[in-house]
Amino acid sequence: MFEALTPVGEMLTRNFDPLCRQKLLICGQLEDSLPRMLAEQGPAPAVFTTDFRYFQWLQQHGYPEAEFGHRPRQRLVEALLLLMPKAKAEAEYLLAACLPLLAPGARIFIAGDNKGGVKAAPKLLAPYCDQVNKLDSARRASLYQAELSRPAPAFQPADWVRRYPLTEEGLQICSLPGVFSAEHLDSGSRLLLDTVTSLHGRVLDFGCGAGVIGASLLKRHPGLELELIDINALALEASRLTLAENRLHAKVYASDGLAQVTGKFNHIVTNPPFHAGLKTFYHTTETLLTQAADYLRPGGSLILVANAFLPYPELIERNFGHCETLAATGKFKIYRATR
Structure with a gap:
């Protein structure tokens, strides 16, 4: 069901080096086997998904680092990859929920379809990062990179x-x-x-x-x-x-x-x-x-x-x-x- 890489996933295969340097947390619009491919290149990424179907698929394929829920549990991660969801408000929510798990200086990546709102990445990251760079663009998809400039505020679900x-x-x-x-x-x-x-x-x-x-x-x-x-x-x-x-x-x-x-x-x-x-x-x-x-x-x-x-x-x-x-x-x- 999720075996074939999406165009966003194909673009990200060109960027395994920066993505695989640290323990990565992936969240957002997960639709393919990207986490398993990244696990073959470096530390197995942690996956936080709000999609029960995708969570089940990972479980059925023996992927141990998957979590399903409305907020991520506390865990040690060193970088975040947000796959841009359809709704910008959901992207803001996921960043607010996941970034408190990172220490200042940690890398943040946002990837997505060019027609799916990924161009909003600099604005989305502005509250957390002083500078946002476009790392790659291919297959009508783009990848942005930044570093967490300051500790992210504790996540307060009631605020959302x-x-x-x-x-x-x-x-x-x-x-x-x-x-x-x-x-x-x-x-x-x-x-x-x-x-x-x-x-x-x-x-x-x-x-x-x-x-x-x-x-x-x-x-x-x-x-x-x-x-x-x-x-x-x-x-x-x-x-x-x-x-x-x-x-x-x-x-x-x-x-x-x-x-x-x-x-x-x-x-x-x-x-x-x-x-x-x-x-x-x-x-x-x-x-x-x-x-x-x-x-x-x-x-x-x-x-x-x-x-x-x-x-x-x-x-x-x-x-x-x-x-x-x-x-x-x-x-x-x-x-x-x-x-």
Whole structure:
């Protein structure tokens, strides 16, 4: 899945010498086998990832230096490589979380796609470094290098939490950088919540993001046995914070699609992922539509919102035998299928 090097990874292979001189911590948009290649050239880099799928892939390949979570644990590292994430705010968060692990004078590298925000590296590093240099540019990707000029402030996770009200539901939503619905309720989720009026029993919020859908459903139906899953550690932490802020209780955990889910549900409700990094990405949703019936109790339903142009009804009909459109706007449609 992650074996082939990305263009950013290919560009970084030209820079193994500066990257391999010290114990390196890698974080950000990890999408290939770069850590394993670096381990063949020098000390095995530590990897901090918020992507559960990537973490699992490293574990399956016996990579011992991988960590999954919303913040890195304390460890001895001598340099940092940030692979530029899609959201600039997430890059700021990752730098704030990881740089306190480094001593002044340590090297900091930022690499990424030229269209993916990497040109912001000098501004991102300005609070920490007096000078930032462009080390390389190739394969439409760039690498920047700097030295930590002063001790980075201790990381305070609470400083990165953003809140906004969901007035209609009487909820306060908490979010973290890079999480879907980070600053406001998206119109697709609003349509879904306006459409779904009656749920019962065990419910799965698939791709929970900041926990907007799950918390709203639980507020309306306090008796639900709710589970929230996502592949992103920042989304999972945001969902936990949203639930705690509103004194709601549910099970929140990482799952690669439905792989870590057990048992069957009365309802699976989702505003499924549509983008991964800079790319349009349908695989997770298509896999969900293929497998969902196996995770539903008899009479159980799959309810999802999707962009109206996506060909999901055909896939739903193929696996459920039918697909009902509950609501539609010019941009979104709400689909339901019952086992």
